[in-house]
Amino acid sequence: MRILLAAGFVVFNVAIYLFMAMLYKRYRLPVLLPALTATFTVVVLLLGFNISYDTYMIGGEWINRLLGPAVVSLAYPLYKQRHVLRENLPAVLGGTVTGLLVGMLSGLLMAASLGFSKIYVLSILPKSITTAVAIQISDNLGGDSSLTSVFVMIAGFTGAIGGPYIIKLFRIRSEAGIGIGLGTASHALGTAKALEYGEQSVSMSSVAMTVCAIVGSIIGPLVAWIMYH
């Protein structure tokens, strides 16, 4: 019975995702991103049919288990772009490290000074890192992975929608700067936006996104430790 229920929820999850992905392919609007619409639909249906999150997770757990290998698979695009990484290592590392430090500290300090509890503050910490990695960092630090996942989406939309204004307003001029900035602050959503600024921006952004995940998982615990010790 439990297995049937689990399989049912997996099929439900996959079907909703595939439908939403099809919809996005047709209209290409940022608000139709499957990560957003599919999650929204799942939540609405669960609430509507009065199914608890724990019940849904009997099947959800199966999909969750693939998050580990999903993170590992990021080694492949990074390997394909190893030349981009090698030639721009100082710029990519310098940019992501300073950006991550400023991003993590500013988020923590603002949230903490507004009186939000530790679980919210820690869930904010990995917001600029790609979801699969951010969830695990948040879990390890004592944050809440679903809060983090939503925060990561908000950080992504900030870059994907606000990116062009930020680039103009703050005079970001080089393609490398645009790419590394978008990839570090807004992960995959930023990288999709980088497409509009040329080939170099995209490759820089996707390299920065992966480097940001690696660097962020190292300095994240450090920043949290400084904050709460």
Place this chain on the structure above:
Amino acid sequence: MKMIRVIAEVGILYVFYLAGDALQKLLHLPVPGSIVGLLLLFALLLLKIVPVKLIENGSSFILAYLPMFFIPATAGIMNHLDIFSGRGLLLIAVLIISSVLTMVVTAHSSQWITGLGSRQAGARQSLPADSMGEKRKGA
């Protein structure tokens, strides 16, 4: 046939994840096991110990459907719907401000490092240098 390959390659990625996780626990690393697995695979690819053919179909498959894998984790937000109202909106403002800061600081640090200070017309200068990079790659 392609499907079997994909499944087998996802299995290989899973083994890297398990190895990374074991290594993380063994050495008490503060980094998630999956990141250790990523670094392990990246290193073995660079050293040509693992041929890229062994994981390219599986990786491409997972990455193409990536958003699907975090729907269950994200759906947990149904127990925290309060963040979309009242004081929760402050948190959203914090996220947006902090993300803008992240992007600006990152971009300007990178530009400063590549020697394209914000006063120079960076875009124009960076292009020829990079097309050279492309050529070197091909050679």
